[in-house]
Amino acid sequence: MERYETSTHGLVQAVHDGTSELIWPMFLAVVVLSCIATRLITGLQSSQHEQDPTEPRTARLAPYWFPWMGHGVSFLWNHVNLFTRLRDSMNEPVFGVYLRGIKHDTVVSPSMIESILSSQDSSSAPALDQALQNVFGDRTLVRNLNMDHNREISDDVPSILNRGPFVSEASAAFVRLAQQNTPNLVSFCRSPVDQAPWERSGLVKLPETGDQSICEVNLLALVRGFVGHITTTFLMGEAFVEAFPGALENLWTLDNNFVTLFVGTPRWVPLPGASAGYAARDRLLHIMAVFYRAFTAWDDGIDPGIELRDLDDVSELVKQRMRTFRKLELSPAGSAAGHVSLYWDLMEHTTKITFWMIIHIFADPALLKDIRREIAPYVKSSRPSRQETGFPFEEPPKLALDLEKVLTLCPLFKACYYEAMRLHSAGISFRKMETDVTLSESTDEAAYNLTEPRTYRIRKGEKAILFHGVHHHDFRYFSNPDQYDPLRFIVTDSASGAKRADARTLTPFADGLYSSKSNSFTERATLAFTAGIVSMWEIKSTSGKSLAVPGHKTTWGAFRPAKDVRVKMKLAV
Known part of the structure; x- marks a missing residue:
C-alpha cells in the first residue's frame, strides 16, 4: 500500500512538473496562433470589403x-x-486603423485634411480629453466640466495667440530677451555656479590649454535649454523661472515619453520611459498648482509669498487662462493639468525646430553664408574694440535684432523654418465627427494615383486621425522629400520678380492641442532665437569634419534627434 501511494505521488508530481514546464510554451503558442488568426481574418475582411460604386466609400480597415x-x-x-x-x-487616402478596440478613420489626403480642420462638423475634444487625462494627469478638468466649459478653455488660446496685442507683446519680449541673452549663450565660465542654467544642461567643457575662446557643448541640450528658459521667462515670468528651476527638465522628460503615456500605458508597466514620464508629470502638476495658487492670491492683492511675489511680467495669455480657470471655480490641483498641457504645447515645437534649423544651417557652409548675408542688415552682432572703448579689456558682444524686417525681407531664412517644420515634424490631429462628413479628393491628388477623384463618408460619432507626416514626406508633393531644401518654399512674383517664402500646403498641417503649430508665436520665437545664434556664433563639429545632421527619434509633434550632437562653439565677433 505504501509502495502504491509513493508511486501515485510520484506520478502526480511528474504530471505537475511536466504541466508547469508546458505552461509558458502553451501560452506563447496560444498568443502566436491568436495573432496569426487575427491577421488572416482582418486581411480577409479588408480584401473583401465591398463598396457601392454609387455611394461614398467607407474607410477600409487595414489588417492587423x-x-x-x-x-x-x-x-x-x-x-x-x-x-x-x-x-x-492600402493605396487609399482614407483607411481604418484599429487602436485599443476602436476603429479610427485615418486621413492622409492634404485636401481632405484641410477640409476637416476648417470644418465646423468636427471636434478636437477627444484628442484634448485623452491627452489631458493620459499624458497630463487630469482627473477633474474634463470629468467635472461640461462641453461648453471645456471648449471655452481650449478655444481661448488660439484667439489670444492670433490677436495683435499678444503677438506684439511676444515679439518685443523675444527681441529683448534674445538681444540680452544670446551673447551669453556660452559664458566660458568653468564653474557651474557662474554658468547660466542652459549651460549646465548643455555640459559645456572648456579646453585645459590653448584657445580659451572655444568650448565643447551638447547642442540639443544647450539650444533647448536656452530657448526654453527664455520662452518660459516670457510666458510665466522671471519669478516662476527662479522659483522652479527644474520645470524645464521635467517638461523634456514628459515630452520624451508623450506617446507612451498618450496610448494609456499604466503606471505599473515596467517600462523606464513610463515610470520617468509619470514622475516628471507629477512634479509639473505640483509646480503648476503652487503657481496657480500664488497667482490667484496676487490677483486679489494678497501677498503670495516671497518667492512668487512679483508676477507683473506673466504674459497676458497665462494671466487670462488662469482667470478663466478661476471663473470656472477650478482648484489649484484641478487646473494643473490644463496649465501643464498649454506649457508643453507652446514649448515643444519652438525648442526642437530651433535646434533643427540651427544644425541644418551650420551643416551647409554655402547655406550659412547666404543666410548671414540675407539677415545681416537686420541682425547685427558687434563688439567694440579696446581702441574704441579705451578700456584695457574687451567689451562684451552686442546683438541688435529687427525681427519685423527679418520676417518680411528674409525669404530664404523664413523658408529654412518651413523646411525644418516639414522635415522634422509629423503631428497628428484627432477629430470626432459631429455630423456625417463627406470628403472628396482633389483632381490633382487623384491624378497622382491615376484614378478618378474618390469620395468617402465618415459618419457622425466616428473618430478620425489626420496624419500630417505622410504628406510631408510624399515625393509626389515634395521632390527628394528626405533632403533639406528650403528653396522649395521660395516663390518668385511673376510681375515684380520679388522672392518670398510661401508655406503652401504645409500651413494647415500642424495642429496642436490648443492651436495650430504654424501660429505667429512659434514662428517668431524660432526665427528670433535662430537669427541671433546664426549671426553671433560659430558652430563646428568636434571631429573637424562636416557637421552631421542626426536621425530622428519618434516623438509627438516635432521629432527629437536620435542622439545629441557634440560641437565646438566660439563667438563670431
Whole structure:
C-alpha cells in the first residue's frame, strides 16, 4: 500500500512538473496562433470589403496582428512608419486603423485634411480629453466640466495667440530677451555656479590649454535649454523661472515619453520611459498648482509669498487662462493639468525646430553664408574694440535684432523654418465627427494615383486621425522629400520678380492641442532665437569634419534627434 501511494505521488508530481514546464510554451503558442488568426481574418475582411460604386466609400480597415490592441503596438513603436506603410499598402487616402478596440478613420489626403480642420462638423475634444487625462494627469478638468466649459478653455488660446496685442507683446519680449541673452549663450565660465542654467544642461567643457575662446557643448541640450528658459521667462515670468528651476527638465522628460503615456500605458508597466514620464508629470502638476495658487492670491492683492511675489511680467495669455480657470471655480490641483498641457504645447515645437534649423544651417557652409548675408542688415552682432572703448579689456558682444524686417525681407531664412517644420515634424490631429462628413479628393491628388477623384463618408460619432507626416514626406508633393531644401518654399512674383517664402500646403498641417503649430508665436520665437545664434556664433563639429545632421527619434509633434550632437562653439565677433 505504501509502495502504491509513493508511486501515485510520484506520478502526480511528474504530471505537475511536466504541466508547469508546458505552461509558458502553451501560452506563447496560444498568443502566436491568436495573432496569426487575427491577421488572416482582418486581411480577409479588408480584401473583401465591398463598396457601392454609387455611394461614398467607407474607410477600409487595414489588417492587423494583435487582438484588441490592433495597430497600437506599431503606433507606439513608430507611428510615422505605420501610417506611411499603410498609405502605400492600402493605396487609399482614407483607411481604418484599429487602436485599443476602436476603429479610427485615418486621413492622409492634404485636401481632405484641410477640409476637416476648417470644418465646423468636427471636434478636437477627444484628442484634448485623452491627452489631458493620459499624458497630463487630469482627473477633474474634463470629468467635472461640461462641453461648453471645456471648449471655452481650449478655444481661448488660439484667439489670444492670433490677436495683435499678444503677438506684439511676444515679439518685443523675444527681441529683448534674445538681444540680452544670446551673447551669453556660452559664458566660458568653468564653474557651474557662474554658468547660466542652459549651460549646465548643455555640459559645456572648456579646453585645459590653448584657445580659451572655444568650448565643447551638447547642442540639443544647450539650444533647448536656452530657448526654453527664455520662452518660459516670457510666458510665466522671471519669478516662476527662479522659483522652479527644474520645470524645464521635467517638461523634456514628459515630452520624451508623450506617446507612451498618450496610448494609456499604466503606471505599473515596467517600462523606464513610463515610470520617468509619470514622475516628471507629477512634479509639473505640483509646480503648476503652487503657481496657480500664488497667482490667484496676487490677483486679489494678497501677498503670495516671497518667492512668487512679483508676477507683473506673466504674459497676458497665462494671466487670462488662469482667470478663466478661476471663473470656472477650478482648484489649484484641478487646473494643473490644463496649465501643464498649454506649457508643453507652446514649448515643444519652438525648442526642437530651433535646434533643427540651427544644425541644418551650420551643416551647409554655402547655406550659412547666404543666410548671414540675407539677415545681416537686420541682425547685427558687434563688439567694440579696446581702441574704441579705451578700456584695457574687451567689451562684451552686442546683438541688435529687427525681427519685423527679418520676417518680411528674409525669404530664404523664413523658408529654412518651413523646411525644418516639414522635415522634422509629423503631428497628428484627432477629430470626432459631429455630423456625417463627406470628403472628396482633389483632381490633382487623384491624378497622382491615376484614378478618378474618390469620395468617402465618415459618419457622425466616428473618430478620425489626420496624419500630417505622410504628406510631408510624399515625393509626389515634395521632390527628394528626405533632403533639406528650403528653396522649395521660395516663390518668385511673376510681375515684380520679388522672392518670398510661401508655406503652401504645409500651413494647415500642424495642429496642436490648443492651436495650430504654424501660429505667429512659434514662428517668431524660432526665427528670433535662430537669427541671433546664426549671426553671433560659430558652430563646428568636434571631429573637424562636416557637421552631421542626426536621425530622428519618434516623438509627438516635432521629432527629437536620435542622439545629441557634440560641437565646438566660439563667438563670431
